[in-house]
Amino acid sequence: MKMKHVFHAALCAATLGTALAGGEGWTQDFEAAKAEAAKEKESLLIDFTGSDWCGWCIKLNEEVFQEDAFKEGIKDKFVLVELDYPRDTSKLSEETQEQNAKLQEAYAIQGFPTILLTDEEGRPFARTGYQEGGAEAYVKHLDELLKNRTTRDEAFEKASHLEGPEKANALISALDAMGLDDAVVGKFYGGVVDDIKAADPEDTTGFVKEMEAKERYAGFESKLNEFGQKGDHEGALSFTEETLKSGAFEGAEKQQIATIKAMILAQLGRFDDAATAFDEAKAVDPDSEMGQQIDGFKQRVAAMAEQGAEDHTGHDHD
Template sequence: MKTKYILAAACAALASFSPAFAGGEGWTPDFAAAKKQAAAEKKDLLMDFTGSDWCGWCIKLNDEVFKHDEFKAGVKDKFVLVELDYPQDKSKLSEETQKQNEELQGKYSIQGYPTILLCDPEGKPFAKTGYQEGGPEKYVAHLDELRAKKVTRDKSFADAEKAEGPAKAKALVAALDAMELEDEMVAAFYPTVVDQIKSSDPKDETGFGKKLAAKQKFAAFEEELNGFAAKKDHEGALAFVEKSAGEFEGDQKQQIVATKAMIYAQMGKFDEAIKAIDEAKAVAPDSEMAGQFDGFKKQLEMAKEKKAKGGDKEEEDDEKEEADQ
């Protein structure tokens, strides 16, 4: 009887320690095992970076998509499902899993949740997405569209193998462009591709070198601007932004001018902020970012009106106080 109770207690302990996946059955937290399975079964990896007990959009994605049989049936022959959870309740995960997830968060430059990555069996990402409305069938169709990026990537890599010089560089650039990954992810997982582009196209006929240099310059700008933000030095930030705007062009310049509007707004200088947002829109009127400026401008105008009403009330209060005295 004693042995029976010991075994029952051990089974209960193991059951309580087993992870409960937000997306239901079919997911694994073991990244290394998932890669081996994907290689053996000739499947891709679907990696869900989630906050299962606090992230509203993660919970919504699980409830609307991942938990449904239509989703599981639609992906079972294409993906090995990997859930990388970052819950507030750390007791849900073993220390080993927590350590693995922290390392993968840094490796894949994860900035928000949910982040869904499609990767080949080696763990190299070829597409990125997140929450999509429409239910499981629509999400499966969305994933199928994203899998086409891998086909384009691999075809471009194959074309590059047969080419030399700028033609080789052009094929490699096409591979990177097809995946639409952030620069940090490209640098982490495709560094040899970047090196081959540079060496194959020393005169930069593809324009890749120029774009890369511009991105690196903008990253340096953002880092320096963050220094002003940390010190809450609005005047210094404004001067830095004014000086830097002329050093960039296109979307990057537009973003910098829009940053000026935000700084003015933080200072309560709404007339200047409105003028700056108009300047930002004029830099590239047809850009995707420009389409968001009208809404931001309305918010600035409302904030300006609210401030004006608040100022009038303060003056009335001061006058009433003087009259009472």
């Protein structure tokens, strides 16, 4: 048995005596895993899972991770990391729970299972989840995603020999090819973003403008979620209306916020106002993906209004 596999087994055994869902060969110690990946010149495969409640996580584990075809197929390619978010937290130490919470936030994980492939520094280059087809098909899928790292590194190397907007475009293409969330790009590729800004100070690519717009929208969403958590629909409506009046957003973000306003009005039972708001949202860009969906939203709200009127009439007769 190779020393690295002895290392993996020892690491798992040392993790509070907890049996990880993925079985032997997995660790929940993120920093130790990064150190091993650097030593062995491998990538990390990080499984964000809910081992005792998430049905798709359990299927992925049973159909793929526990199969010999997976274990053999990923050998010498990945250090395996299981980050678990169980309902029964007694199986995890407080230290591990804190680590996992920080990593969930850092990698902007919103659903389970999420599988991230990262380099030894923890910089992600691919993201996936459950895939049908079993272990052998999943290994082939991972092999394709693993090429993202080579493509990324080659693109960064090529960009290092370029200057100006040409360099900026090469770096932007490298980031786009990985298909990562903007928050993750900002967190783990901040240096690359800085290089893009330095190479193209006039922002001829529009990259900086787009990134700033997305950051503003993320701030809007965060504040809106606060109202949602409190169940404060009136507050959410006022906040959304003030945001639209501020003129801080345009294009896709403005249309998204205008659509949210219409949906809040519908939740408040203000169906006529919601219909008008949907029309205003569509007018921002009728041909966009969102613009083409708005008529469907409007029809569903109209059906809700009609059903509400029928229910009210029925109660009056009772």
